Amino acid sequence: xxxxxxxxxxxxxxxxxxxxxxxxxxxxxxxxxxxxxxxxxxxxxxxxxxxxxxxxxxxxxxxxxxxxxxxxxxxxxxxxxxxxxxxxxxxxxxxxxxxxxxxxxxxxxxxxxxxxxxxxxxxxxxxxxxxxxxxxxxxxxxxxxxxxxxxxxxxxxxxxxxxxxxxxxxxxxxxxxxxxxxxxxxxxxxxxxxxxxxxxxxxxxxxxxxxxxxxxxxxxxxxxxxxxxxxxxxxxxxxxxxxxxxxxxxxxxxxxxxxxxxxxxxxxxxxxxxxxxxxxxxxxxxxxxxxxxxxxxxxxxxxxxxxxxxxxxxxxxxxxxxxxxxxxxxxxxxxxxxxxxxxxxxxxxxxxxxxxxxxxxxxxxxxxxxxxxxxx
Amino acid sequence: xxxxxxxxxxxxxxxxxxxxxxxxxxxxxxxxxxxxxxxxxxxxxxxxxxxxxxxxxxxxxxxxxxxxxxxxxxxxxxxxxxxxxxxxxxxxxxxxxxxxxxxxxxxxxxxxxxxxxxxxxxxxxxxxxxxxxxxxxxxxxxxxxxxxxxxxxxxxxxxxxxxxxxxxxxxxxxxxxxxxxxxxxxxxxxxxxxxxxxxxxxxxxxxxxxxxxxxxxxxxxxxxxxxxxxxxxxxxxxxxxxxxxxxxxxxxxxxxxxxxxxxxxxxxxxxxxxxxxxxxxxxxxxxxxxxxxxxxxxxxxxxxxxxxxxxxxxxxxxxxxxxxxxxxxxxxxxxxxxxxxxxxxxxxxxxxxxxxxxxxxxxxxxxxxxxxxxxx
Numbered sequence: 165x166x167x168x169x170x171x172x173x174x175x176x177x178x179x180x181x182x183x184x185x186x187x188x189x190x191x192x193x194x195x196x197x198x199x200x201x202x203x204x205x206x207x208x209x210x211x212x213x214x215x216x217x218x219x220x221x222x223x224x225x226x227x228x229x230x231x232x233x234x235x236x237x238x239x240x241x242x243x244x245x246x247x248x249x250x251x252x253x254x255x256x257x258x259x260x261x262x263x264x265x266x267x268x269x270x271x272x273x274x275x276x277x278x279x280x281x282x283x284x285x286x287x288x289x290x291x292x293x294x295x296x297x298x299x300x301x302x303x304x305x306x307x308x309x310x311x312x313x314x315x316x317x318x319x320x321x322x323x324x325x326x327x328x329x330x331x332x333x334x335x336x337x338x339x340x341x342x343x344x345x346x347x348x349x350x351x352x353x354x355x356x357x358x359x360x361x362x363x364x365x366x367x368x369x370x371x372x373x374x375x376x377x378x379x380x381x382x383x384x385x386x387x388x389x390x391x392x393x394x395x396x397x398x399x400x401x402x403x404x405x406x407x408x409x410x411x412x413x414x415x416x417x418x419x420x421x422x423x424x425x426x427x428x429x430x431x432x433x434x435x436x437x438x439x440x441x442x443x444x445x446x447x448x449x450x451x452x453x454x455x456x457x458x459x460x461x462x463x464x465x466x467x468x469x470x471x472x473x474x475x476x477x478x479x480x481x482x483x484x485x486x487x488x489x490x491x492x493x494x495x496x497x498x499x500x501x502x503x504x505x506x507x508x509x510x511x512x513x514x515x516x517x518x519x520x521x522x523x524x525x526x527x528x529x530x531x532x533x534x535x536x537x538x539x540x
Numbered sequence: 541x542x543x544x545x546x547x548x549x550x551x552x553x554x555x556x557x558x559x560x561x562x563x564x565x566x567x568x569x570x571x572x573x574x575x576x577x578x579x580x581x582x583x584x585x586x587x588x589x590x591x592x593x594x595x596x597x598x599x600x601x602x603x604x605x606x607x608x609x610x611x612x613x614x615x616x617x618x619x620x621x622x623x624x625x626x627x628x629x630x631x632x633x634x635x636x637x638x639x640x641x642x643x644x645x646x647x648x649x650x651x652x653x654x655x656x657x658x659x660x661x662x663x664x665x666x667x668x669x670x671x672x673x674x675x676x677x678x679x680x681x682x683x684x685x686x687x688x689x690x691x692x693x694x695x696x697x698x699x700x701x702x703x704x705x706x707x708x709x710x711x712x713x714x715x716x717x718x719x720x721x722x723x724x725x726x727x728x729x730x731x732x733x734x735x736x737x738x739x740x741x742x743x744x745x746x747x748x749x750x751x752x753x754x755x756x757x758x759x760x761x762x763x764x765x766x767x768x769x770x771x772x773x774x775x776x777x778x779x780x781x782x783x784x785x786x787x788x789x790x791x792x793x794x795x796x797x798x799x800x801x802x803x804x805x806x807x808x809x810x811x812x813x814x815x816x817x818x819x820x821x822x823x824x825x826x827x828x829x830x831x832x833x834x835x836x837x838x839x840x841x842x843x844x845x846x847x848x849x850x851x852x853x854x855x856x857x858x859x860x861x862x863x864x865x866x867x868x869x870x871x872x873x874x875x876x877x878x879x880x881x882x883x884x885x886x887x888x889x890x891x892x893x894x895x896x897x898x899x900x901x902x903x904x905x906x907x908x909x910x911x912x913x914x915x916x
Contacts, residue, residue, distance in 0.1 A: 179634075179636065209864075210907075211864055211865075211905065211906050211907075214904075214907065231907070232863060232864040232906035232907055232908075233906055233907035233908055234907070235904070235907030235908070235909070236906065236907035253864065254862070254863075254864050254906075255810075256809050256810045256824045256860075256862050257809065257810075258555075258807070258809050258826065259885075260555065276812065277810070277812035277813070279810060279811065279812055279884060280810060280812070283884075298814065309867070309869055309872070310814055311822075311860055311866045311868070311869055312864070312866065313814070314812075314814055314815060315814055315815035315816075317815065317816070318814075318815050318816060433632050433633065433634050434631075434632045434633075434653070434655060434656060435655065436652065436653035436655055436656070436690075437653070437690075438686055438689070438690050438691055438694075439690060439691035439693065439694050440691075440693070440694060446687075448632045450634065454900070458902075461837070461867070484632075484687055486630070486632050487587075487608060487630075488585075488587055488608040488629065488630050488688070489587075490687045490688065491685070491837070493685055493687055496685070508655060508659075509635075522903075523902060523903060523904055523905045523906075524830070524902055524905055525902060525903050526899060526900055526901060526902060526903070527898075527899060527901050527902070527903055527910045528611070528899055529587065529899045529900055530587045530608035530609055530630075530899075531586075531587075531590065531607070531608055531609035531610070531611030531612035531615065532608075532609055532611070533611070534903045
């Protein structure tokens with residue numbers, strides 16, 4: 165919550181929810197990462213928030229970029245970053261899209277299986293590839309499935325295949341889960357990575373890079389360790405497992421770069437009870453799962469919510485969105501404490517919403533427009 | 541799957557997934573509903589698919605429309621239906637939006653609490669209101685939460701309040717859950733509705749209408765009863781609970797009107813295994829939860845998928861979308877049987893995707909565009 169955002173909202177006239185993002189906070193976050201991990205290159209995860217102004221600022225500051233698609237690559241190039249600062253980090257790519265990325269100058273690609281290596285060898289010859297390995301994501305609020313990565317035991321074969329097809333078997337990547345609150349969780353993956361480095365060195369292939377992924381948290385309701393603690397813990401693990409031969413490293417912060425830079429302003433549309441005996445009120449906002457708050461799915465991300473009534477006593481409320489869809493309920497299993505005096509028509513501020521909000525919006529489910537956003 | 545859709549897809553050149561919807565199927569569905577429930581007015585649930593051509597066809601056929609927002613009301617008016625054929629069926633409305641709807645001519649509104657009644661009384665004087673009640677949704681594949689509706693015991697007070705404020709206390713509504721496969725599930729709600737009719741009649745308020753909601757299923761993998769069976773079962777319950785004084789009724793089919801009219805064509809982007817010992821393959825499509833298949837959340841809707849390899853033996857596969865988001869997995873707990881010979885680059889046809897696909901698409905998560913759609 166910054167003074168600049170509050171001033172912007174005071175002057176805003178139009179109807180409907182919006183997200184306001186303060187670029188000063190993004191700049192601060194960038195420098196925090198750069199300071200905490202001074203020998204690590206930063207690849208901003210574009211998917212967290214691909215706003216052109218966010219990308220331009222980060223391009224200016226010297227950031228590199230982790231992209232999920234050709235459209236994101238084009239957005240990064242349009243923001244002024246050169247192609248050698250781009251990683252095509254999605255392990256699932258159409259061969260046509262790899263060819264397009266290569267034509268745009270991209271030479272760094274993620275893989276997690278031999279079939280993907282073969283596509284890259286065919287249409288992006290000589291490129292660098294890094295193999296994503298599965299790792300333990302305990303402690304993450306948005307834990308990752310097994311969707312990306314292969315078992316560590318399979319990675320040497322994938323990279324050896326890349327090498328044999330003329331690609332540059334460049335390194336490894338892993339991801340400890342989004343909103344990872346335990347800085348020690350990088351240790352196990354780094355141990356596995358160091359073993360693969362040694363294994364491939366014995367076969368004459370010298371890996372150079374470890375992509376430490378994202379997972380760096382933003383503050384929602386609970387406190388999270390500072391970026392510095394992550395830097396220290398990761399460096400300690402690198403020393404422990406790689407000794408004096410510490411590889412080149414990169415990180416891919418998304419949420420940690422932009423999450424706390426954004427605030428959503430929304431409005432209370434209705435407050436009601438379902439029956440006379442119900443203990444819990446229902447509070448309906450003009451924003452829900454389909455126009456910005458998709459990360460409340462399974463009540464995983466619990467955003468801090470501020471109102472003008474916060475000096476009052478609070479009571480448990482079910483919080484829901486405005487659409488005619490019964491799954492559009494934000495917090496119900498674990499009701500949200502809101503002021504007893506909260507009124508229909510009141511504004512609420514939802515903090516920590518700079519990442520994974522605008523682009524998750526539906527094109528217009530129920531006729532509600534996508535979340536508006538303002539970058540200041 | 542119609543010949544017209546197959547022909548359209550044969551001639552399609554461009555890249556990326558798309559949904560093709562055959563208006564002839566929508567027309568057939570409309571007539572099936574009209575025939576199965578001849579004394580019931582049909583209010584198409586616009587949110588299922590607000591395509592202008594779908595709305596125009598239904599307007600021509602004489603359908604009425606259930607809308608969730610002012611934008612949907614405007615879409616229906618643009619399609620040629622008059623405002624007296626529109627219900628503002630969302631129980632969660634901003635007072636400003638009620639006023640806008642009233643200015644556009646809408647005079648029929650849903651409520652489920654006294655606060656909503658008061659908004660309508662202030663800005664839409666004299667309008668008809670119906671009160672939504674909670675009911676049992678057992679048997680539905682997309683069961684509804686308690687988000688909409690009040691306990692039946694509270695409904696008389698809500699409607700009496702409407703009456704006292706000069707509104708027309710018009711009737712009741714309920715919803716037995718989307719994709720409801722048991723035609724008998726309307727019985728319990730109709731019993732509760734009849735009790736409320738009697739209760740209010742004793743207080744001098746004569747309700748006239750029961751909104752039977754939606755819930756009419758479309759065929760996915762499992763067979764569903766024909767619309768006729770729903771018509772018979774509902775009529776039997778109306779007779780049983782209302783005797784000779786059967787009220788005016790309306791239905792709100794959405795999925796049942798357009799679901800089976802649409803097919804998505806998608807492409808296999810990658811097939812891989814996570815380790816040498818894994819029994820289950822991972823198959824990645826160029827469509828997932830964020831660009832059209834949101835209803836696979838919690839694996840609730842299980843779409844039939846056709847490939848050119850279906851004559852071959854099948855094996856269990858995890859099916860996932862193309863985005864760099866680990867929740868973008870369609871079927872994993874219950875893997876999907878796909879042909880062993882399925883290849884990267886192959887096309888797949890996903891049936892029953894005319895409802896709740898295009899509008900759930902994100903504006904561009906991961907840079908993937910919203911699902912394209914073609915109405916033929």
